[in-house]
Amino acid sequence: MWLSLIGIAALLLVLVVACGDDEEGEETPTGTPAAAETPTGDKTPTVAGPDEGITDTEIILGAHFALSGTMGAAYAPVLDGVRSYFKYVNAEEGGVCGREIVYKVEDDQYLPSGAVEAVAKLLERDHIFAMIAGLGTAAHAAVWDDLNEKGIPDLWIMSGAHMWAADPEAHPWSVAILPDYYVEGTIIGKYISENYAGKKVGFFGQNDEFGEDELAGLKNGLDPEKNEIVSEQTYEPTDVSVRSQVINLKNSGAEVVHGACIPPGCAQLIKESDRLGWHPQFFIGYVNADAMMFDYASPELMEGVITLQGNKMADWTDDPVIAEHHRIMDEYGNMPAGNFTVEGQLVGELTVEALRATCDNLTRQGLMDAVHTIFDDYQGDIGIPGILIDLSEDDHYGVEQMKLLIAGIDENGKGTWEYFGDIINFREQ
Amino acid sequence: MRLSSPLLLRILGFAFLAFFLIYWLPFSHALPDGLPMRFGTYRTIQASIACVWVLVALGLNILTGYNGQISLGHTAFVATGGYTAAILMADHGWPFWAVLIPAAVVSGALGLAVGIPALRLSGPYLAMATMALALAAPQVLKKYDGLTHGTQGISVRGDWSTAPGFIGDMVTQDQWSYFVALFLAVVMTLIAWNVIRGRVGRAFVAIRDSEVAAASMGINVPRYKTIAFAISAIFAGIAGAAYVQIVGYIAPESFNVLRSINFLTTIVVGGLASILGSILGAISFKMVDDISDFLPLGEGPMAEQVPWALYGGLLIVVVTIMPYGMAGAIRRFQMWLAFRKPSERRVALGGPALGIVAAIAVSELAGGSLGIIVGLVVALAITYSLWLPALVRGATRGYGRWVGALRGSRGPPGFVTSEDASDERSDAER
């Protein structure tokens, strides 16, 4: 028995060694103790010390991200886009405010508990200044209260759930970047009622908050006089086949279908309906606005499918910004350029812009103030002209404007996404 | 009373453990500057979650290790306990201490309900049936969202979960959660101990070894098998409540089937039918997260995959060279020790104990991680000089098995088993 105890003790000692870098952190002069190190940090939400995460040479930023686990690796390109852009800024623009950007990313395996651990590690060990692009709805939901209580800027949340920016007063430190799924559903609903009045609508959605928000939005956007939802089908992201759902959609007589699905699911939706010889008008969520879709389902099948996006497409290599993005990814990145890496660069650019505006007052509050002030109808390089980002104290939605995209085929038989119609403002929905 | 050296060591061990768990681990920031404290919030949270896994592993080990019933559905029980706790706390304003009993009861009731059909199943059939629970749990939680808040999840923050009164002024929320989890882990370990040592535990083991023989001894086999499920689920339910207290949020995605399967890995690696094994398995499983800290992997997008690939390899090696888990390896070492001369034994045990004390002392005096490393090196040097022959023998033995297996059909499976088993048994008899 006592031997067992010593065994446990020895094991725990390994833990001691495992956190060797804690001391390194403590040895680095970090100025005044920060909120994370205040004993009663939970009782009174103290504003962070000005220097936490900022040294003479570095600005330390962090993120929790699903890097391993079953679903994780699919989103890695976003992260690689952010990271490559920061590397590029450090190497070619001399960093920000005379400091290098250090971007620390901790794996959360897409789990809430993993995110809690990851954030604790980032705050305490890496002494991050701000959270940039934390990924995943459930994972981020477990940590954002904590970040807000501690006063850590929680910028560009990588999830389109409705809640992030719904109440900026309750969560003043959290800023969303991805368009709201609910709003997306609304926009598509309105578009359907305007252009496909009288047609029956089918809904195909992932069985989680993504599908749920989109469906609620769709119902909100559809004009009940003009269109009726005849079938609501859900699928699990892990489903092997969605044919059963597609048959039900077809049999319901739907003529227009909105798919709240991620690329593999959407590709199946489109392929299966083709097999059934059924070709309704498809709308799919903006996560699918990527050239990869033409690989997943052929350009011929994709033709006419409508989605939304606000960024320049990764295959517009004639555009100087995208050409530059390809160069950045080639030189600093580990992954090929795609729309996910473009999104990553957008996040990187916004971060750098905000930090530049904060140089005189490099504090967390200062960063938030900058975020609230400089992004006033801001036109970024990445967004297509007219797509403006607007943030303020009481508006924490990042990208709120998008344009419709329709899939077409170019003269080489390759699939392309073409923007059409007016810019749609999410805020007005 | 004369203090014999093993007793002294035992007291020292307990004292160290208590010091480590109660003072060293959580209180890094609550104390004045200058004291060399090693741990902070991150380790505290990690340790808290390790406590939760310890709770689950204890329960699963009672079911699988002691009663021989396999379960791949324990996340369903954890989720049941967690959701019961979260709903009562967030929607009905119950304090944490009050939700423990309902969490245990609801989860235990589900365990009972599962235990009855499980009576007819065994082996992979039972594994499948229980896995079905883990598969179904997220769907059920999402579908009936009136109670469970559906895909939104439940956020549990506020007065229900914070420390009462004056304690709240002394510790942070994370530390408080840790003490709660630690307390639960300790209490439930003692309860598990009692269950196993008692009449019920003996019945479990008898049923595992032979249902027919157990029945002929007058043991009500169906009753005890169902009880095992219920007890196991109670442990998982309490773990779920502790999880909610620590993470402050629960959602259908909080647990998945893979996590369920990992629980099984935990207890096999730790040691089946061993309380110590459950604890070791859960802690070491938590430590896998730290593999990446030790490896110079850089920042490549795939850097995170390397540790998990290594983890897979490690799993294979550990299970191969330690067929009875970490607890079994320790037992083996104890056997080995029993045949040493007393002087050697003292060094072999005193070495690590001394090293640990030295490590604490040096680090307190000198500060920094240097002290701990020096202390550990001393301890390891003294100890390994004695363990070395045994280690080498163990390692080559493992290698021999590998070579023998590679060679082809020389090592007949049936026979290697019985030979090895008898080897193992005779070790135990000594």
Next chain:
Amino acid sequence: MLAVRDVIAAYGPIVALHGISLEVQEGSIVTVLGANGAGKSSTLRAISGLLRPKEGAIEFEGRRIDRMSAEEIVALGISHVPEGRQLFSELTVLENLRLGAYSRFARAHGDGRRVHREDLSPLGRLRHDLFHAATGGIRDAAREIGQYRRRRRDFEAALNQVFEHFPILAERRKQMSGTLSGGEQQMLAIARGLMANPRLLLLDEPSMGLAPMVTQEIFRIIETINRTQGMTILLVEQNASLALDIAHRGYVLETGRIVLADTSENLQKDEAVRRSYLGY
């Protein structure tokens, strides 16, 4: 034909055989007598390769077999009918018999071409191991297919011969072997052993758990097989009087050692044997 010399064998730390020596002449029935746990079964296991001797030598027709695997030994012509019969209870009688004949065909491709791993250089061994790992199953399969026709003919012949000895098995050929009576199971076990067309048959307690009438029937058949086919038989038995009746020679084992060795007539007359094993 078979010579066992000073064999020491152990299960882990428990030594079962403390230096056994015995000989079996071609065409004879030799019996090994002894109480439970004397090491009778272990002796047979050592011969058939299931228990590897720690020391000593076992020779079969002048060739060392104590380092060979069980599969190689059965291919040489030693068939072991194990204690407790060890039938494939969920297979039919016929399938059990087919399995009994399995080794005949393993033998066909002979030892001549087989490379002995131990003879190779370390590098050669590694290559050999890897090659086996990669191709073993495929080669076996190819061989099976190649020799199908001849196998079939040989098998039919062996089957007819076995059914002559055990006509009841012919009736029950489609039945699951687990559903046979104890005596029939024992017959099947022996028949399965015979299907390998062995030169030496090792029988481990054929009388175990059987009614006296059945036992006598089985012993009668054993004797017939020996007489008509000239089959060499090494018989381990607790029922000493029956065994000595049919055997030419006998050994008496006690706690892993041979304490007596003589012809069966002499053993039947021996005072100690009569007292301990024959009961009169």
Next chain:
Amino acid sequence: MDELLQQVAAGLATGSIYGLLALALVLIYRSTTVINFAQGEMAMFTTFVAWTMLHWGTYWLVFILILLMAGGLGALIERVVIRPVEGAPTLNVIIVTLGLFAIFSNVATIVWGGQPQAFSHYPINDETVKLGAVVLSVHDLAIMLFAALIMIGLYVFFQYTPLGLAMRATAQNATASRLMGIRVGRMLTLGWALSASVGAVAGMFVAPIVLLQPPMMLAVLLYAFAAAVLGGLDSPFGAVVGGLIIGVTESLVGTYTPKEWLGPEMALTVTVFIIILVLVIRPTGIFGKRVLRRV
């Protein structure tokens, strides 16, 4: 009626995928009584290799090469990592397969990245066949054909060939098998090799449907496990039938149960509970052998 037929056909098409991988699981279970949790990941891995090879080879050539390579991989795995734990408790072997799971899924992500890939160059995909109201693609028919062929092939192999008989014998009684001259180790290796090959077929057919990505076989594996258990773990026939039952059940539950409290969201849940119900009535699956218990 048409709707019912369509749903049943959809369920059969999906179910035969489960059945295919379930066949692979059954092959290993029969010889070692172990559920190989790495089965799906091995299939995923070989499919990625096939995808790489497709850049320079024709589909059917690659298909055959991959079957052979998968067989080699299975044999190698059995020899190198499974054999050393041969005599250990079953749970240990299962943990080893979980270790393999982690290795394959993470190595595949490292080598090929986590992004889904289109499994193109695929010759039997787009055509459809109409049977009344039911539409099936050539791909579906190919899966069903392969599932049936492999099932029948395995049945013939186990029932009528000496090697198959030897494998069955090995699974029942290893010691007695050695006494028959069967190289037990080789039978186990062969079992793993066959199983990996069958798994590879499943992988090749799943990839065009769900896109080629490291987690693609995870759900298939769980369904296949359920299918194998439902059919009875030692029966190849049961594996395929189990897969079909699960596929059809899921389709029908998603379509015909009341949307308010069940519906497609609960299809998986209802299906697994039906499986549990079947198991409670027949504890070793529909076609599984009753275990004879001796004291």
